[in-house]
Amino acid sequence: MEMNTNIALVLVLAPFLGFLINVFFGKSLGKSLSGIIGTLSVVVSFIATVYFFSGIAAQPEGIRITLFDWIQISNFKVDFGFQLDQLSILWLLFVTGIGSLIHLYSISYMHDDENMHKFFAYLNLFIFFMITLVIGSNLLVMFIGWEGVGLCSYLLIGFWHKNQEFNDAAKKAFIMNRIGDLGLLVGIFILGSLFSTVDFTTLKTAITTAPDYNDFWFSVAALTLFIGACGKSAQIPLYTWLPDAMAGPTPVSALIHAATMVTAGIFMITRLNFLFDLVPSVQSIIAIVGAVTALVAATIGLVQNDIKKVLAYSTVSQLGLMFLALGLGAYEVAVFHVITHAFFKACLFLGSGSVIHALHGEQDMRNMGGLKKAMPITFVTMLIASLAISGVPLFSGFFSKDEILLVAFHHNIPLWVVASVASIMTAFYMFRLMFLTFFQEFRGTSAQKHHLHESPSLITIPLIVLAILATIGGLISLPGNSWLNGYLTPILPKLANAEHHLGTTEYILMAIAVVGGLVGIGIAYAKYIKQNTVPTEDAAISGFSKMLYNKYYVDECYDAIFVKPINFLSRFFRDTIETGLSALVFGFGKVTNEISYQGKKIQNGSIGLYLFVFVLGLCAIVSYLFLAQ
């Protein structure tokens, strides 16, 4: 047990150590060294994770480590502890695994940046918080990580802090996350006051043995927690920060905004599946929100020309699918898709990064094209990933997405339709991206054309690894005999997709999905290879696509509904209320002063008057005392 504690501490603290080293000595260490240290620290925790992974089979109830008392509330106390069970270890595996790959990638990618050590410091800090989030033994320790990753995403989105637009994006991300966090906190409050605990295990027993299941507060708690998840995982209505978050360096987008952080919401809901299972109303809300998000994001993705924006919206839409699964109670399916998505989306982002790297920061696909000759590895890996995300059979994405569609179909046909449409669109815009980027002639400047080159091996190796994972990742949960399901049973008592065995309907659905995917690819092919069209300039875009291109003007609406009024209110309070109040306070003084000023006139220095008042007073008193009676 002692052993475990130490290793767990290593697991958590290694990235933190890396962070400290990079913060304090990063500059003196020099770029490469700080990069290596940063990477190693994550690799260490990956190894530690593997240790626990290997050990978990032996003790399916998981490992709990309590370090010290943290917060004392009247009706419960929160201790600072870790919980290493199947779920957290699974998450740790790909967080640290992909994390290490991306660190490795960044060594080369960020090499030209003078603040590289800072970059690695932040990345390490992120990993540290992500680990805390995942292995926290109660909601509050999880909340530390929850806010911490938000902070790191703030730091990394605004990494190039000289550009105020990037800073705005970073601020936006942080604040929108905070909106979610408030929801999460309220959820914690309710759970805490209902069950006098926020610890996952005790909470589980408390809730599952709770007398009445249709308690109103259950729903409220679940709903508020879901709002928290929306914030982190970029679901409607809190998704708008994620596309802007692409302002950060590409590795960041890959790590934080595709593979790990944004899946925190799914993690949390899966953690608390025992709660959500009790509130179908909220579950259906989650499902609907997920489906709608998937569709909306996909539609927007259709017309984006910024390569990273396309990926961002595809991320949002994929997350939507995962939430759909969650809403349908198919947690393990969601988890499955989280993992596969982590593989291929990371791969895609890193690939796009490699492209951007090659084009010296060019992100607009209209100025790309024909890169497959110049950068074959990037091309191939990205192709694989795209096939995976489009759900082409035998690639990982196929299995996970298919599971989701399956579940959707079994629960609710409309949702299935929406999800299917979304995935068809996915296939379309992914290959639109591929074709625009890698096929046809190069459309950039000649200078760029001159410098076109395949990225260094530090960049390509992670790409290859991820591509492989994206291909074979599906194996962990093959339909029929799923290792993942077995693995997760201690966490998820009743598996949604266990009840339906593979029958003809399933095969038909698969076929439909596959065909849909191919259709999407086909359209893209027809449009961008056959007709060789290139998206028009922003000005020329019109009609519905203009609306799509401008993301349904959601940002503008939010600005009009929330930001502007608050700022107006702020100005109003500052200029009107504040001045009014202080004028009021000063008013008393002014009035008395005025009275005093008038009073001075009475005191006019004439003895006659003085004596007259004297006598008057005398008469008044005497008459009051004696004539009145």
Add this chain to the structure above:
Amino acid sequence: MNNILNHIGIENYIFLSVILFCIGVFGVLYRRNAIIVFMSIEIMLNAVNLLFVAFSTYHQDAQGQVFVFFSMAVAAAEVAVGLAILVSIFRNLGSITIDNLKNLKG
């Protein structure tokens, strides 16, 4: 002596001196010449003295009359001081109407 008082009655003495006193007061209030104001004040004091005497006979008790001497002496002293001040004012101002004394105000 006694019987006179019995005939007239103490009240009348009081009324008389009150009237005198009020005359003095009004003098003080309405006249502007410092000297006359002094005199009005003197009238007030003397009205009181008169009343003292009346009371002392009424009570068959000498204290009252003794007190009158006190008050006369005091009044004399007061007026002496007052006239001294008046003189210096006259030196500085050339007039003794108290309406000119309005520099101190506000």
Add this chain to the structure above:
Amino acid sequence: MNVSLILIILLVGAFATYLAGDKLASKVALFFGLASLGSSIVLLNHYNLGENISFISQWITQPNISFALKADGLSMAMLLLTTALTPIIIFSSFGNQYKNSKSFYALILFMSFAMAGTFLASDGLLYYIFWELSLIPIYFIALIWGNGDAEDRKKAVVKFFIYTLAGSLFMLVAFVYMYQQAGSLLLEDLYKLNLSATEQLWIFLAFFLAYAIKIPLIPFHTWQANVYQKAPTVGTMLLSGIMLKMGLYSVIRWQLPLAPLAAKEYMYIFIGLGIAGVIYGSIVALRQKDLKKLLAYSSLAHVGLIAAGTYTLTLDGLRGAVLQMIAHGFVVVGLFYVAEIIFRRYETRAIAEMGGIRTQSPKFTSMFLILVLASVALPTTFNFIGEFTVLYSLSQINIWFAILGGTTIILGAYYMLKMFQHVMLGETNSKVFADVTVNEGITLVLIIGVLFFFGMYPKPITDLITPSLEEILTQINRIN
């Protein structure tokens, strides 16, 4: 060995500093500040060992007033806050040259003396005297060493003085009234009183006027922003770091236990007022052009939340409030110090004239950022503990209180990050910005260290204050 020692040290320190002359003043002041800190830690140790470190002796026979200093957990916590911040504040001023510094530092120590007295006094009149006394030094500090146009400063400071005095005089009347019921102003005797509901209401209101102006709660806050802006940073630190806490402490120690019926009757109103302060303060802070003013409004928001916590009359509310008081004390001092550091280099507090500092001063930036994050209550900082507990207590009263109060999480992040962005980030500033000096560094690191330590391990403080808070709660819930 009892708490009067602290007061003696601080008072003697004040005189010694004055006599030491301008050259040595700051050093001597720092020495005595540290001495008081050290001795209060020793006292804390004695207290934890269960010794009685209170001090009481008859002072005035007619009226019957005693010089009573009662040190329970709550008082000790606040005392530590005072004695810990005083040296930090003094040390933070080492970068500046003040003319006639001997009186300056003497006044600082004298003020800490008065404030420490306020936290310790357990006799109504003694408490009131310290309460008023603390007003005089800050008045002069702000008046003489303040900045900005003399006329405006004068207006602001006089308004502040008269306003706060006006509030507290009614508290005095309330005390006199209670004295005639109880025949003494000792806290325990006052607790024994059983006043009718109406009497309690009036007493409650009289106290409220004093405290609402001191804390300040809206709409009694109009003095705050101006004074914070005009006062020298040291004065602002004293005001926001410690003096605000006097008001909040007094609510817990005096107002609630002495008028529990009224408190229970009207608690929703006052919670609402506090929360209104949170939202109002945050929103006003959004659009402030002056860095110190912005911080002033932010602390208006924070104390609003704390006050709301105290008026919940629950253990969590009180405990969270005290924790948050201490946390906020450190954070706000740190932030005002940051403002001062920038002022030392740029000679301005106008946010518009800043920006692009980050590239020039990595150390400073990180510390500033940490303070910003602490003030928006990021977990692992002390403020999170306090804010979480307070919000939890609010949610126990009514979930909407928690939600509305919780908006501080969002709005706070909004204005603090906005400020940080415009002060620090953006294109490198044309004006040179030297990174923090050793002194500045030490000061900030100390503050940050405290914040993180107690953010991860608040147990010592919690254990210290909880018993006395429970005692106060039993007083509040007593039936008479």
Add this chain to the structure above:
Amino acid sequence: MNTLIAIIGLGVLCLLFEIFNLRKAIVPITIIGLLGVLGLTISEFNSTESYYNNMIVVSKFSSTFSSLFIVLTIFLVALGHNFYENHQSKISDYIAIKIFLLAGAVAMVSFGNLAMFFLGIEVLSISLYILAASDRMNLKSNEAGMKYFLMGSFASGIILFGICLIYGAMGSFDVTEISELSQSAELPIWFPIGIVLVTIGMLFKIAAVPFHFWAPDVYEGSPALTTALMSTLAKVVAMATLYKLLSVMNADISESFKIIVVVISMASMTVGNIMALRQTNVKRMLAFSGVSHAGFMLMTLLSLSTSAGSLLYYASAYSLSGIAAFSVILYVCKNRDNEDIVNFHGLGKTNPLLAAILTAALLSMAGIPIFAGFFAKLVLFNQTILAGYLALVIVAVVNSIISVGYYFKLILAMYTKEPNEERKGTPVIIYAVAVIAIVLNIVLGLFPSFVLDLLA
């Protein structure tokens, strides 16, 4: 009694010094003499005896107040040394007059017979008339003297009339007899009227609204030292006398009369404070503040039987801070034709000590803790609430808030404005007086029981 004789002897001595022209020695000798007298007074502190068939009755009350008066006179005489250095030729007169004035004051608080009371008042008043007008060549001083004289003697007339009516009702001037008789059944209406008239006369002396109009003008016009005397000694004496008069003559004053007192007290506070707000002449400002303090002291009349101690305390607190303040004013406004607030600009820089002292004095008047002024107000409030006049206390509180406004105007002038010109060194004696006065004040503030219990 011995006190009184000693004082008068001292006064005569001063005049003699003039003849033997030992002017230099006058002030020190007088101070020493007064100290002796003080000792004498304190020595016969607890003895309660009456002299000359109750003309003079020495009691705890009288001796405590007399000692206060003596202390104040010592301060004033000491200040005189510096104040009159330009007209040495008359110094003996000035000092002697002060001493006689003190005699009058002592007579006023230790009278056992209305005759003595009247003589006391007159001695006091006449000396004040002289002092007010003592700056012969200065028209302001003349005017002040004239105003004070006219109105003062008018008031004396009223008092005299009141005494006369009392005598008429009781057939005696002896206060003990009078109070015994006043317990008896139906009294002629003259008696209460007489009481009221005397009271009004005294209200004039303490400058309570609406009989206060003379105060600001006279204070402003008279020489600064005289103003100091009026605002401290004279006011306190008059107040003590009024208190004694009412408490001796009829212990329980009627409800309707209390109403009058409440109204007058409220009016005095409010009018005094509000009028003071816009004054630029410091002496005038202090005159109005004195009016408001008179209003405060009048509160003691509402609980006559118990409040002697608090009156003594308030009186000493107020007069001590007054002395301190005026000694600073004397220093600042020396050889200046006016006492405008402008003269105080930058005093905080040019002379921090005196500035601090003035500040302390003003804070004490404003009733800020640790200064005696705070406790004075506190005990006053306490008694008044006990007596059941909460409303009056509220008004008083509001007034003390207003008062801060003008006290701080002066403090601000000292600390925020730039000094207009250099001042040369100050005579030690002013420092001494100021420091001693303020220290006494603070000591009173720290150990209030010391004074409060004297007359408890």
